Amino acid sequence: MPKLPSWSEIQKNTQDNVIWKSIFRPGSIYRKGYRDTSRDRALAAMNNVLYHLHPVKVKRHGLKLTYTYCLGGLSFFLFVVLTITGIFLMFFYTPAAGAGTELAYADMRNIQASVTFGQLVRNMHRWGAHLMVFTVFLHMARVFYHGAYKPPREFNWVVGVILLTLTLLLSFTGYLLPWDQLAIWAVTVGTEMMGFTPVFGKQVQFVLLGGAVIGPNTLLRWYVLHVLFVPFVTVIFLAVHFWRIRKDGGISGPL
Amino acid sequence: MAEVQIDQATYDALTSQGVPDRIARAKAKAATVRKEKQEQGVEIGPKSADQATKALAEFRENFGGSGGGTATATAVADAPSGRLTPEERAARVRASLGQTNGSPSIGVPADSKHTHRLLALVPPSGIQQVSDKQQDKVYTWPHLLLVEFVALLAMGAVLLVVSYFIDATFRELANPNLTPNPSKAPWYFLGLQELLRYFHPMVAGVTIPGVGLIALGATAYMDKNPSAKPENRKFANMSMTFFMCLWTVFVFAGSFFRGPGFNWVWPWVDGLFFEL
Numbered sequence: 170m171p172k173l174p175s176w177s178e179i180q181k182n183t184q185d186n187v188i189w190k191s192i193f194r195p196g197s198i199y200r201k202g203y204r205d206t207s208r209d210r211a212l213a214a215m216n217n218v219l220y221h222l223h224p225v226k227v228k229r230h231g232l233k234l235t236y237t238y239c240l241g242g243l244s245f246f247l248f249v250v251l252t253i254t255g256i257f258l259m260f261f262y263t264p265a266a267g268a269g270t271e272l273a274y275a276d277m278r279n280i281q282a283s284v285t286f287g288q289l290v291r292n293m294h295r296w297g298a299h300l301m302v303f304t305v306f307l308h309m310a311r312v313f314y315h316g317a318y319k320p321p322r323e324f325n326w327v328v329g330v331i332l333l334t335l336t337l338l339l340s341f342t343g344y345l346l347p348w349d350q351l352a353i354w355a356v357t358v359g360t361e362m363m364g365f366t367p368v369f370g371k372q373v374q375f376v377l378l379g380g381a382v383i384g385p386n387t388l389l390r391w392y393v394l395h396v397l398f399v400p401f402v403t404v405i406f407l408a409v410h411f412w413r414i415r416k417d418g419g420i421s422g423p424l
Numbered sequence: 425m426a427e428v429q430i431d432q433a434t435y436d437a438l439t440s441q442g443v444p445d446r447i448a449r450a451k452a453k454a455a456t457v458r459k460e461k462q463e464q465g466v467e468i469g470p471k472s473a474d475q476a477t478k479a480l481a482e483f484r485e486n487f488g489g490s491g492g493g494t495a496t497a498t499a500v501a502d503a504p505s506g507r508l509t510p511e512e513r514a515a516r517v518r519a520s521l522g523q524t525n526g527s528p529s530i531g532v533p534a535d536s537k538h539t540h541r542l543l544a545l546v547p548p549s550g551i552q553q554v555s556d557k558q559q560d561k562v563y564t565w566p567h568l569l570l571v572e573f574v575a576l577l578a579m580g581a582v583l584l585v586v587s588y589f590i591d592a593t594f595r596e597l598a599n600p601n602l603t604p605n606p607s608k609a610p611w612y613f614l615g616l617q618e619l620l621r622y623f624h625p626m627v628a629g630v631t632i633p634g635v636g637l638i639a640l641g642a643t644a645y646m647d648k649n650p651s652a653k654p655e656n657r658k659f660a661n662m663s664m665t666f667f668m669c670l671w672t673v674f675v676f677a678g679s680f681f682r683g684p685g686f687n688w689v690w691p692w693v694d695g696l697f698f699e700l
Contacts, residue, residue, distance in 0.1 A: 210563040219569070226561040227568050239575035246576050250583065266598070274597045281594065292587035299700060300583065302612050313643075313664050316652030323644035330641040337612060344610050349595040351699055354607040358617060362629025370630075382600065424653055 222411055224419065231420035236315075240308035244336075245407065247301040251339075254294040255396065261287065264392035266348050267385040273348040298340050305336045317421035325413040328406055335403045342395035345388060353383050356391075431455040442650050476507060513545065593699050605684045606697055614678030615671055621686065 174182070183189060184200060193199040197216040203209050214225045230236060261280045265272035280287035309329060312318060318326035345356045360383070364374040379386025414420075435452035439445070508516070562568070609617050619628035649657050683689035683697045 207563070210565055213565040214563070217565075219564075223564045223568060225564060227564050229560045229562045232562065232567055232571055234571070239572065242572055243575060243579050246579055247583075250580070271597055277594065281591075288591060289587055292590065292592045293583055295592035295700075296586050296590070297583055299611075310664075310668065314654070314661060316647075316657060316660075318644040319647065319650065319652060326644040327641045330637060334637060340612070341610060347594060348598045350598055350602070350604055351593055351595045353598040353600065354604055355609050358607050358609045359613055362616065362620070362625055365624075365626040366630045367626065370626075384600075422652065 222415075224415060228420055228423070230423040236422070237420070238307070238311060240304050240311055244301060244304045244308055247297050247304060248403070248407070251294060251297050251301065252400070254290045254297065257290050258294060259396060262346070264346065264389050265385065266388045271348070273346065273388060277347050277349070294343075298343060302336055302340050305333050309333055312421075315421055315424065319421075322413075322417045322421065325410060325417060328410045328413065332403065332406050332410060335399060335406065339395065339399050339403065342391045342399060345383075345391045346395065348388060356387075357383055428453045429456050431459065436656075439651050439656065442648075444650075517545075606682060606686050608678070608682070608686075608698070611675065611679055611698075611700065614682075615674035617686070618674045618678035618682070 190200065194216050196212050198209060198213050201209075201212075203213065211225045214220060214223060258280065261284050262276045263272040266274070277291075280291055282288075312326065312329065318329075341356070341359060345352045360374055360378060363377065364370045366373055375381065377387075377390065378384075379390045430449060430452040432452070434455040435448050438448035438451055443451070608614060616628060616633060619632060622628070623632070647657075647660055649660065651657060654661060679698050680691045680696060681688055683694055689695075689697065
């Protein structure tokens with residue numbers, strides 16, 4: 170029986186080659202190893218894609234759970250969870266409605282009854298969506314009470330208000346997709362209010378509904394808004410939001 | 425040496441004038457020092473010419489009459505009267521820069537006896553040392569990332585458990601001809617739907633949310649108070665709390681206290697008419 174390579178030999182053979190070195194940058198802890206020193210702590214942040222979000226060092230008071238309650242981070246985490254569960258649901262869903270072809274509704278039933286983990290993933294998507302509206306709202310309250318919108322952070326507050334609106338739009342456009350009684354009547358109530366916008370209210374309503382009343386066209390439009398358009402816009406504003414946090418000096422405070 | 429305490433009255437006065445926190449702190453500390461010195465009977469403020477001459481004599485006695493290691497010491501100790509006239513000072517600057525002909529040139533010429541350049545004349549009392557406050561910082565890894573990771577796991581676990589035990593709402597197939605009673609918007613819009621009972625739809629559905637959102641965004645520009653301390657911004661915090669409570673009341677009313685025909689019901693009498 171040939172001699173088995175030792176652990177250090179395996180490690181050396183895995184790491185000392187062109188492919189490994191192309192993946193991990195010079196100075197990466199995956200090339201040099203990690204010892205718990207200030208230098209390696211700094212390198213762990215610097216040689217990581219998370220460097221886009223976090224600097225090497227952060228203010229100590231910001232770590233206290235009762236300062237942020239992690240609300241912004243959790244909102245983003247829920248956004249990621251909703252993206253993943255949403256992609257899963259897209260595999261099994263057709264945004265088609267109309268007499269004789271009630272595919273959307275049939276697919277929903279199918280997801281819940283036949284798809285492996287379908288019911289669980291749908292539940293996570295729905296409860297996660299409600300939760301995200303809630304955490305985004307609480308995040309806004311937290312930022313307000315810390316006066317964290319004050320100079321130089323005024324513009325990031327505005328971006329945050331836009332993101333709050335986008336979160337509501339994401340949730341509301343998704344509300345129609347199950348195509349059950351709850352969905353279309355909730356959306357009917359919501360879009361009727363939009364119809365009262367001065368001057369061009371009826372036109373706005375017509376464009377959003379793809380007709381005078383909610384129908385198959387509305388479902389297709391809101392599906393595209395829900396899975397592509399609004400998430401696309403949201404990601405752009407999220408990028409600006411995160412970038413400005415760092416540019417404006419990181420977490421606000423201490424008070 | 426113990427850290428100098430901040431004189432709270434001075435600090436508050438400066439902060440309310442819009443002075444940056446760092447400068448307000450420095451000035452408040454200086455105020456404390458002044459107070460302490462006044463209490464000890466130490467004279468403060470600019471010295472008279474006599475006092476300056478006396479101080480110079482003391483300085484010479486202690487440190488010798490000529491030479492000296494620092495620019496400060498040299499400049500003062502060599503001065504015949506203790507104070508330089510502006511002309512003397514200008515002459516000294518020129519000489520130290522190697523400019524005897526009066527034409528300005530930068531740097532020290534090669535034939536100069538000086539081995540250094542005079543950069544500034546510093547008054548013997550020294551200059552105020554204001555250094556940026558050292559910030560208390562920690563490494564993102566492991567401190568922040570661990571907190572974030574735990575928060576993420578906790579939220580993920582809560583979501584998974586809730587999703588395991590409670591199924592998402594799913595009703596019968598959409599039917600445009602059969603209006604459920606009551607028909608309600610999603611919960612976050614139920615405050616607006618509640619407003620529909622009191623205002624014209626244009627006001628409740630467009631004007632109030634529109635103006636509300638714009639006002640919310642403009643808050644950052646309308647609030648001119650530079651302080652972030654809760655005790656300095658009672659009005660802002662009270663207004664925000666008031667509006668949030670008002671909004672919560674409307675959302676709760678629309679969610680739990682409105683039944684068939686969107687008429688008022690008591691949930692403990694008539695039951696809940698609310699779906700997520």
